[in-house]
Each structure stands twice: as C-alpha cells, then as structure tokens.
Amino acid sequence: MTTRIFRSPAAYIQGRNVLDDLGDYADPLGDAALVLGDEVVLDLVGERVETSLEAAGFDIDSVVFNGECSEKEIGRIRERHTEHDANLIVGIGGGKAIDTARATRERTGGALVSLPTVASTDAPTSSVAVIYSEDGEFVEFHVYERHPDLVVIDTEVVANAPTRFFRSGIGDALATWFEADAAFRSGATTLFGTRSTRTAQEIAKLAYTTLREHGRSAVDAVENNAVTESVEAVVEANTLLSGLGFESGGLAAAHAIHNGLTQLEATHEATHGEKVTIGTIAQLVLEGREDALVEDVAGFAASVGLPTTLAEIGLEDPSIEDLAIVAEAACAEDETIHNEPFEVTADDVRDALVGVDAVGRRLDH
Numbered sequence: 001m002t003t004r005i006f007r008s009p010a011a012y013i014q015g016r017n018v019l020d021d022l023g024d025y026a027d028p029l030g031d032a033a034l035v036l037g038d039e040v041v042l043d044l045v046g047e048r049v050e051t052s053l054e055a056a057g058f059d060i061d062s063v064v065f066n067g068e069c070s071e072k073e074i075g076r077i078r079e080r081h082t083e084h085d086a087n088l089i090v091g092i093g094g095g096k097a098i099d100t101a102r103a104t105r106e107r108t109g110g111a112l113v114s115l116p117t118v119a120s121t122d123a124p125t126s127s128v129a130v131i132y133s134e135d136g137e138f139v140e141f142h143v144y145e146r147h148p149d150l151v152v153i154d155t156e157v158v159a160n161a162p163t164r165f166f167r168s169g170i171g172d173a174l175a176t177w178f179e180a181d182a183a184f185r186s187g188a189t190t191l192f193g194t195r196s197t198r199t200a201q202e203i204a205k206l207a208y209t210t211l212r213e214h215g216r217s218a219v220d221a222v223e224n225n226a227v228t229e230s231v232e233a234v235v236e237a238n239t240l241l242s243g244l245g246f247e248s249g250g251l252a253a254a255h256a257i258h259n260g261l262t263q264l265e266a267t268h269e270a271t272h273g274e275k276v277t278i279g280t281i282a283q284l285v286l287e288g289r290e291d292a293l294v295e296d297v298a299g300f301a302a303s304v305g306l307p308t309t310l311a312e313i314g315l316e317d318p319s320i321e322d323l324a325i326v327a328e329a330a331c332a333e334d335e336t337i338h339n340e341p342f343e344v345t346a347d348d349v350r351d352a353l354v355g356v357d358a359v360g361r362r363l364d365h
Helices: 018-029 039-055 071-084 095-108 155-160 163-186 198-223 229-249 253-261 272-286 291-303 320-330 346-364
Strands: 012-015 032-037 059-064 088-093 111-116 128-132 138-143 150-154
Touching: 012 018, 012 229, 018 039, 018 088, 018 111, 018 150, 032 039, 032 071, 032 095, 039 059, 039 088, 059 071, 071 095, 088 095, 095 111, 095 128, 150 155, 150 229, 155 198, 155 229, 163 198, 163 229, 163 253, 163 272, 163 291, 198 229, 198 291, 253 272, 253 320, 253 346, 272 291, 272 346, 291 346, 320 346
Parallel strands: 012 150, 032 059, 032 088, 088 111, 111 150
Antiparallel strands: 128 138
C-alpha cells in the first residue's frame, strides 16, 4: 500500500489581540528568543511582542530583516541567533521574514514561532522555505522536517494591514484546491515525498469554498480595518487551510508558473499571491477546463481586486521571448508543473499565458 503523510504545526492560534498573550503561548518553548522582522513590522508590533515575551521570562534580542529570504540573509540571522544563544526564534511579518526564521531554525535547532502580521501567503504554517536570490528571483524550495512549533495570528493586526496583502493571500489560497486536485488525479507525490491524504484534499477544497463564500465581504471589511466573521474565515483559509492543503495535498502548475514569472524583473513589484493568481488561471487554461469555470474563477479574482491580465503584474506588452523565459522556467525538470495529470511543455505554458491575458481582457470589457 502507498504511504501517505499529513503534517502540520504543533499549534495554531488565531483571534483578535492574541498577540498580547504570545508569551504565555510560547512559554514552554524556551527562555531566550531572537525576534526577526523588518523595520516596519518591528515598529508596528515589536514592542508588544517583546513585552509579552519578557513578561513570560524570555531574554530578548531583536534583529531587523533585510527583506529577502536569501542564503546570505539566512547566514546573517544564524550568526545572530548563535551570538544570543537563543533557543527560540520568532519570525514576524510576511512570508519572506518567516521563511528566513524557518531556515535559520533548521540550522540552529530550537523552537520556531511564526507570527504573521498579514494574511498574504500560506507560509506561516508550513515547513517550506522559498529561497530567492539577492535580486528577488526564485532559486529553490527547501522542505524541512519540522513545522513551526506555534503559529499566532492576530486578526486585528491583519485587518489593519494594507488590503493588498489580504487580497494577495486570497490569490495564493485560490490555487490550493486546483493544485491539490491535479496532483491527486495524477498520482503525484506531495512535498513530503508521498501521496496525499484524503484529509489534505478536503482541507484544500475547504480553503477554496471558504474564499468563494466569504472573500468579497472580507475584503470589504479589511478595507475599513474591521474584523468580522468573514475576515476570520478568510484569514484561516489564507493561512491554515491553504498551508496544510498545499503541503499535504500537493502543488501543480499554478506555483510553477509563479516561479517562472519571477524570472522577469518587470513582475518583481507584484506580490507572490498576485502572480499565483495568474498561475491559477493559466493552470485552468492548460487543463482545458470549460470556459464557464475559467471565467468564473477569473471573475472572482477580479471581484476581490486580484490581477487577471499580464499587464496587472507588470507585463504590459510582453514579447514572445519574455513569455518563453517564463515558460521554460516553469517547466524546469524539478518543477511542480509536472504533477499535472498530462505532459506539459514550455510551448503549452506560453500559450496558456496568452490565453489568461485574453480572458482577463475580456472581463475588463
């Protein structure tokens, strides 16, 4: 019989003002903490994090994240972790800061607390670090044995962050079900090297249905810095459901196409979730899904403010050569696009991107 593996963080805590109880939640994990976040994030919540941890008896050292989850940055944070003799690292902010904390913990040992201040990706719950070059180009995934020991997400902080981040998280989570389903149909392995569990498939599906049921009203609420039940639902979908769904369910074309898009400098201003949205629609085109479904998914993406044309992610008038660069990278030998239940070539991906752009332009009219 085929081995199946499902993995997850040890604990996930979500709610309004849970940040102030961080020390109580983290208390069993250590007594010396390295706190990592960029300047904006540390200005926003750093004092609350330190106060809560110090009240629980932690010795604190804070370090400013330089902005890119690169090998150079991971090495720098590792040195700081060792100098402080830390047994806990707290990654605060968006996906790249948390990925850097995750990669550091892998090399230093100890515990990891993932503390997202935005619901922009599913990185906070995963065991995966996405490594980029110093210039922001995708390099590789690192899949580690350990997940965060604790994920804490304060929905009031999330609701007060720029709405673009929240939308981006919806774009990232929108891919989860379609990719997990493709991987399941093809018999592909997950990031853990085994087949998916049925539990992971249902979690991935729940991520999608939650977004469709609550996405638009949640975005409206976040635009007004409000925390509603729809916001709580979408934060959970963006962070927990999508995180568990992609790792234990499987990836396919959408994220591979995202990785290809990062090869063009013009896309670097677009967020991860914005590029994944284009990848998701492209996956549906690749799979030959019916027009009604492609237009429905693209229409939902547009309704929550996500891009549906290449121009919206920085590719105003891409040449065939530009699209070929994206397609070749998306079809690299070890890319997850090969988890689709059919052979995919670079020509297929290039033409699917043309198809996506046509769908998006049609929606605009």
